[in-house]
Amino acid sequence: MAIRSDEIGQILKARISAFEAPVVDAQEGVITSVTDGIVRIYGLEKAIAGELLEFPGPRDGSGAVYGLALDLREDGVGAAIMGPYEHLQEGDRVRTTGRVAQVPVGDALIGRVVNALGQPLDDRGPIETDEMLPVERVASGVITRKGVDTPLQTGIKAVDAMIPIGRGQRELIIGDRQTGKTQVALDTIINQKGTGVVCIYVAIGQRSSTVAQIAATLAQYGAMEHTIIVSATAAEPAALQYIAPFAGCAMGEHFMLAGRDALIVYDDLSKHAQAYRQLSLLLRRPPSREAYPGDVFYLHSRLLERAARLDDAYGGGSLTALPVIETQAGDVSAYIPTNVISITDGQIYLESDLFNAGIRPAINVGISVSRVGSAAQTKAMKSVAGQLRLDMAQYRDLAAFAQFASDLDRSTRASLERGQRMTELLKQPQYEPMSFAKQVVALFAGTRGFLDDIPVEKVTDFERSLLRFMDQSHPEIEQSIMARAAIDEATEQGLRAALDEFKKGYAG
Amino acid sequence: MAGELQIARRYAHAYFDLAKQARDIPGWRRALDEVVTILSAPDVATALHDPRIPQHERGRLVAELLANAQPPARNLARLLAERGRAAVLPLVLEQYDALADRYSGVLRAEVVTAVPVDAQLEQRIRKQLAEKLGGDVQTTVRQDPSIVGGLVIRIGDRVIDGSIRTRLEQLQAALA
Numbered sequence: 001m002a003i004r005s006d007e008i009g010q011i012l013k014a015r016i017s018a019f020e021a022p023v024v025d026a027q028e029g030v031i032t033s034v035t036d037g038i039v040r041i042y043g044l045e046k047a048i049a050g051e052l053l054e055f056p057g058p059r060d061g062s063g064a065v066y067g068l069a070l071d072l073r074e075d076g077v078g079a080a081i082m083g084p085y086e087h088l089q090e091g092d093r094v095r096t097t098g099r100v101a102q103v104p105v106g107d108a109l110i111g112r113v114v115n116a117l118g119q120p121l122d123d124r125g126p127i128e129t130d131e132m133l134p135v136e137r138v139a140s141g142v143i144t145r146k147g148v149d150t151p152l153q154t155g156i157k158a159v160d161a162m163i164p165i166g167r168g169q170r171e172l173i174i175g176d177r178q179t180g181k182t183q184v185a186l187d188t189i190i191n192q193k194g195t196g197v198v199c200i201y202v203a204i205g206q207r208s209s210t211v212a213q214i215a216a217t218l219a220q221y222g223a224m225e226h227t228i229i230v231s232a233t234a235a236e237p238a239a240l241q242y243i244a245p246f247a248g249c250a251m252g253e254h255f256m257l258a259g260r261d262a263l264i265v266y267d268d269l270s271k272h273a274q275a276y277r278q279l280s281l282l283l284r285r286p287p288s289r290e291a292y293p294g295d296v297f298y299l300h301s302r303l304l305e306r307a308a309r310l311d312d313a314y315g316g317g318s319l320t321a322l323p324v325i326e327t328q329a330g331d332v333s334a335y336i337p338t339n340v341i342s343i344t345d346g347q348i349y350l351e352s353d354l355f356n357a358g359i360r361p362a363i364n365v366g367i368s369v370s371r372v373g374s375a376a377q378t379k380a381m382k383s384v385a386g387q388l389r390l391d392m393a394q395y396r397d398l399a400a401f402a403q404f405a406s407d408l409d410r411s412t413r414a415s416l417e418r419g420q421r422m423t424e425l426l427k428q429p430q431y432e433p434m435s436f437a438k439q440v441v442a443l444f445a446g447t448r449g450f451l452d453d454i455p456v457e458k459v460t461d462f463e464r465s466l467l468r469f470m471d472q473s474h475p476e477i478e479q480s481i482m483a484r485a486a487i488d489e490a491t492e493q494g495l496r497a498a499l500d501e502f503k504k505g506y507a508g
Numbered sequence: 509m510a511g512e513l514q515i516a517r518r519y520a521h522a523y524f525d526l527a528k529q530a531r532d533i534p535g536w537r538r539a540l541d542e543v544v545t546i547l548s549a550p551d552v553a554t555a556l557h558d559p560r561i562p563q564h565e566r567g568r569l570v571a572e573l574l575a576n577a578q579p580p581a582r583n584l585a586r587l588l589a590e591r592g593r594a595a596v597l598p599l600v601l602e603q604y605d606a607l608a609d610r611y612s613g614v615l616r617a618e619v620v621t622a623v624p625v626d627a628q629l630e631q632r633i634r635k636q637l638a639e640k641l642g643g644d645v646q647t648t649v650r651q652d653p654s655i656v657g658g659l660v661i662r663i664g665d666r667v668i669d670g671s672i673r674t675r676l677e678q679l680q681a682a683l684a
Contacts, residue, residue, distance in 0.1 A: 024669035
């Protein structure tokens with residue numbers, strides 16, 4: 001529909017005549033120094049911590065620039081600027097706004113790509129929402145919470161079976177560069193399609209091209225319909241990278257408080273810590289280990305504490321957090337990795353050795369844990385996962401030992417053979433998350449010995465054919481597992497019969 | 509910078525307390541002002557900051573220069589000079605004024621307008637500000653056509669901005 005120009009004129013006239021600008025009553029200070037995005041201001045006696053400060057805009061007339069009051073001193077304020085600062089000069093005047101940093105929240109954000117202030121970065125127009133939440137909020141208290149008891153299906157066999165994640169949990173994804181950390185997070189987001197879980201992907205300090213690619217990938221798999229991307233790329237000021245995860249968290253909390261389920265991915269907190277280190281050093285705060293400031297633990301603990309599962313009396317919503325940490329050459333005892341490991345409820349370790357050996361996702365199931373554990377697993381999954389965990393543990397113990405032994409007894413060889421097949425079974429291509437019923441069927445076949453006489457290199461093919469066969473010939477079995485979330489006796493018998501039937505016809 | 513202000517504040521407090529005891533706040537201010545003027549003369553200021561002159565020498569220099577000044581102000585200047593802090597003296601005066609204003613309940617407001625203000629209007633502004641803020645308001649008026657119209661009033665850190673320029677900017681932001 002075309003809008004005529006006189007109609008636009010009418011609208012503008014109406015808005016101008018209805019426009020009321022109250023007299024501004026604020027505090028004013030004077031800039032005394034500008035250094036790499038940190039501005040020192042003389043005055044502003046009554047500024048509050050985290051308050052938004054209004055700086056004069058660039059000469060091109062693109063409007064005021066905002067900053068965050070971080071350092072309150074006796075005779076002035078240190079602020080981090082969230083925007084261009086090259087035009088600012090000593091002597092420029094700065095005003096308080098009386099507001100702390102806040103972002104728009106609500107359904108209008110879903111499907112959008114926004115910056116750390118909630119302003120759109122895509123080409124889909126303004127974000128139509130009146131609701132705002134402050135970026136910094138205190139985490140839910142003990143009374144309002146309840147235990148994690150509902151699984152959040154990642155669609156990844158190795159994770160859902162052995163490192164189950166519950167709604168409201170905080171599970172760390174940790175590993176070197178190029179080990180598939182983001183992949184685990186993206187598969188999880190894609191798998192939330194149709195489950196009502198709103199996903200928020202926060203990109204901190206990444207390349208703009210990477211973020212664009214992720215947005216395109218999520219759109220391609222239909223996952224943008226339930227996803228918000230908050231992007232603070234490497235080119236953006238450290239102040240924006242610093243508040244990005246808090247902004248994303250506020251957006252997630254909105255859904256949690258409304259009784260809905262949300263999932264947030266912080267990719268990654270190593271870069272976040274670096275952005276905060278930059279701000280802190282420029283603010284002349286004393287550096288401690290690895291030059292990070294003393295409160296870098298609190299930086300992440302207060303962020304991750306905001307993930308919660310609320311009690312039914314408080315709406316029963318949840319916010320699950322998947323922070324990502326990049327290690328250097330597998331060093332998990334560096335400062336930031338140890339901090340975040342101790343804050344989270346478990347971690348998924350990804351290793352480059354496994355990745356290069358073709359085991360993808362490259363999850364080291366031996367040292368990956370979920371402290372919430374099987375409380376967040378369905379009965380069906382529990383019935384197959386227990387055996388799987390045992391098989392894998394035995395395999396790991398024997399694998400190293402078996403390299404030296406030439407002559408192995410039969411049970412040892414059986415354990416090794418089983419382990420090799422299970423490792424093969426846990427491989428999964430990217431962007432192909434599996435429904436939980438399919439996972440149960442595949443793992444059932446493995447743990448109950450149906451794979452033992454299949455050659456190792458055929459396992460992947462066997463699994464794929466099996467799942468196709470089940471869909472075509474016995475859809476009722478998966479439906480029953482889905483509906484009851486458990487394998488009852490009838491289902492188990494049906495499943496065994498179906499497996500026998502399939503194996504007879506499977507030529508390999 | 510931050511340190512200097514705190515130092516100045518401390519010295520100003522001490523000097524002001526003494527002035528209060530002597531019940532001669534304006535007199536002590538005049539004395540201090542005189543000292544600041546003498547020591548701010550370019551030659552003197554250079555000498556006072558010359559690191560080649562030892563600190564006790566500087567103290568003597570100050571004492572000689574200020575032979576005719578009031579003893580308390582002279583002593584303050586000498587003390588600062590001997591400690592190598594002669595540079596904060598103008599700040600001490602500034603802080604002294606602030607303390608004196610607070611003590612006597614005087615508020616200094618800067619009123620910025622786009623057009624000239626007659627005495628009657630200034631009187632009205634002063635009266636309304638006094639009602640709003642309480643205390644004795646003293647105004648200085650400055651003209652700045654760039655605010656287009658209206659008033660901007662600054663009292664210390666606080667700014668009350670009713671200028672047309674700011675309203676236009678807000679309108680621009682609202683329509684953008």
